[in-house]
Amino acid sequence: MKVRYKVKEIYPKLYCVEFKNAYDMCMTFFRVSEYYESNSNKIRGNANLDVFEAMKEYAKANKDSFSYPTDYVGFNIPGHVFHYELDLLTGVNPYDLIMSEMVDKIYDLLDKKYNNSFLPFYIIGICNKAEAKRTLKHEISHGLYYLNPSYKKEMDKLVSELPPIKKKMMQDVLRRLHKYPDKVIRDEMIAYLSTGLIYGMKQIRFSKKTLKSFQKVFKDFFNEQTK
Secondary structure, eight states, rough: OOOOEEEEEEETTEEEEEEEEHHHHHHHHHHHHHHHHHHTTTTTTTTTTTTTHHHHHHHTTTOOOOHHHHHOSEEEEEEEHHTTGGGOSOOOHHEEEEEEEHHHHHHHHHHHHHTTTOOOOOOEEEEESSTHHHHHHHHHHHHHHHHOHHHHHHHHHHHTTTTTHHHHHHHHHHHSSSOOOOOGHHHHHHHHHHHOOOOGGGGOOOOOHHHHHHHHHHHHHHHHHOO
């Protein structure tokens, strides 16, 4: 099976995988992404659940429809998931092989540039469509939060300064409407506040000053490394 994609390092140890086809992107990331951060307790962390069982479980939570390829426009996964857990997954399918091939390429890039393929790294996935630019910024924020302790510290401080009621409202939106598990809620809050709010969040009415503070930290850290 041929899947068209290209891998590029866009920030130190942050690798962007750009796909030609959105369906291929979603199906390549599906098994590993759901293993890492599914909101389903049966899927998340379950290495013995093969791809077809995972698809069925996902459909159960989405009106008996496997809508995954149209539910997501971008992906982000920390490198430790691939270092220690990718080989644990059962029921290998053609898209798992594409994922393995992709990760091997990233290991090679780490070896060539840093002489160590076991350094912390981060993978983000996008599709080269018109909406990819905004998606890319959102996924980059996740990478920065994982890779750069100073970015994480500054963003965590800004989150701590949010009015408690608005913080809770945003957390509720992320859990209820967008079905994020608790372990990624703060990371998702930061990504949306720094790169653009979506449905359900705009009604919370964050002040312009608040949004600009998050956006400034994002721009400062990303632009500093990409000049």
